[in-house]
Amino acid sequence: MLSSGQDRRRTAIREAAGWLALLESGAAGEREHQQLQEWRQAHAEHERAWQAALALQQRFAAVPSRLAMASLQPADRGRRTAMRQLLGLAVVVPTGWWLTQTLPLDAWTADLSTATGERRTLTLADGSLLQLNTATAVDLDPARRRLTLVQGELSLQVPSAEAMTLDTRFGVLTVRQAEVCVHQHDEGCDVRVVSGSVGVRPLKGLGLELGKGQQLRLSALGIGAIEPFSATLLSWRQGVLIAQDQPLGEFLEEFSRYRLGLLRWDPAVANLRVTGSFQLADTDRVLTLLAATLPLEVHWRTRFWVTLQPRTVSV
CATH class of the missing domain: 3.55.50.30 (Phage tail protein beta-alpha-beta fold)
Structure with missing residues (x-):
């Protein structure tokens, strides 16, 4: 069950998406801009959701930066008409598609994220190398040496003997002096060990150590069969x-x-x-x-x- 804070956050994200779609349509007038401003000022969670929505939409469609200004100026009729002519169906359809593709909503406000087609490589404070594949979202907790894969696919290389914990929706991985690739999707979480060994603990049942060159799938039912994997599955990193x-x-x-x-x-x-x-x-x-x-x-x-x-x- 969601806490009241989580529920408010999700509601704010959905409302922010609705406001953004309205602005994109070109149909928002002075009254709607004023209502948006009042909504943003009504609660800090509203403003956080609005900024998160803008940041994500800018990656997909390069929303003009003026939309992110603290005070939105009402659009005149000529600009609204021009925007409709410029964007037309290409705005309405991608926005609806984008909203369905970015679920779960937690991905909107994740610490790190990539848009569809984007990849990122980061070196963490302890020297660990983190690579995010397309449409991926990750939360970081450096103090606890913990990552959470919200959605998508990542590669994590931990050179230290001090363990890094990686949480997924289907279980927990413990990575030390090892490299692992993890792809989380609706059916489960595919875990592939590139080097070293990785501790795998499912939500149900006993855990195990997965070795170099091995893969398995974590799911709601536990741990699947251990199998070898082809290096071609990791080529997205290049x-x-x-x-x-x-x-x-x-x-x-x-x-x-x-x-x-x-x-x-x-x-x-x-x-x-x-x-x-x-x-x-x-x-x-x-x-x-x-x-x-x-x-x-x-x-x-x-x-x-x-x-x-x-x-x-x-x-």
């Missing part, structure tokens, strides 16, 4: 996605994590085989390369709405 004779549908499921918007494909192309090393810094180019090497076509409805279909044969 900004690369590697496929080795992989079904295209499987490749696109992973690739879509790095691309904003809707990426769809006809089932007829899902079983095509793809091999290659693809740079994640330019996802448009990856789609172009796929079309050049496989019998498929890329249909761009908008920059953020793309469909892959079988290539038509002219007669």
Whole structure:
């Protein structure tokens, strides 16, 4: 059960998202701007949620910095019209999509986060190396040598013999003189040990030590089978996605994590085989390369709405 403080925080985040969507639509007038200002001033949690919403939206869509000013000036009719013409459906659809993709809401106010397609590398105070993959959020507690993976995927290298604790929704990891990659998703949490060994303690059942080159899945049911893993699964740390004779549908499921918007494909192309090393810094180019090497076509409805279909044969 959520505490009253947590409930207020989540309510404030949802309300901030609604205000931001209203401003983006261009339909907000002087009255709405004044109501927003009053809402922001009504409680400190409102202002924190507003600033968090702006920071996150700026990563996705480069919201003009003037929206973050302490006092918002009412938009005149001409600017509202121009904004509608400029953004149109491209604003409304990505905003709704963005709100669903950024759940859980705790990710909005996490200490560290990355947007879709973004990756970050940080050196922590103790010399540990932390890498965040696309759409990832992490909370830090340096005093307790503790990290919390709110959502997404990270790589953590701890050179010290003093343990670092990594909390996930499905269990707790203890990392010392080791490197581990962790991907948290709805079904569970995939844990891969790159070097050393890592203590794994599920929410239910007994824990174990996972060694170099081994992986397992933590879930609500406990610890899954221990298996070896391919180094290609870690290539995201170099900004690369590697496929080795992989079904295209499987490749696109992973690739879509790095691309904003809707990426769809006809089932007829899902079983095509793809091999290659693809740079994640330019996802448009990856789609172009796929079309050049496989019998498929890329249909761009908008920059953020793309469909892959079988290539038509002219007669």
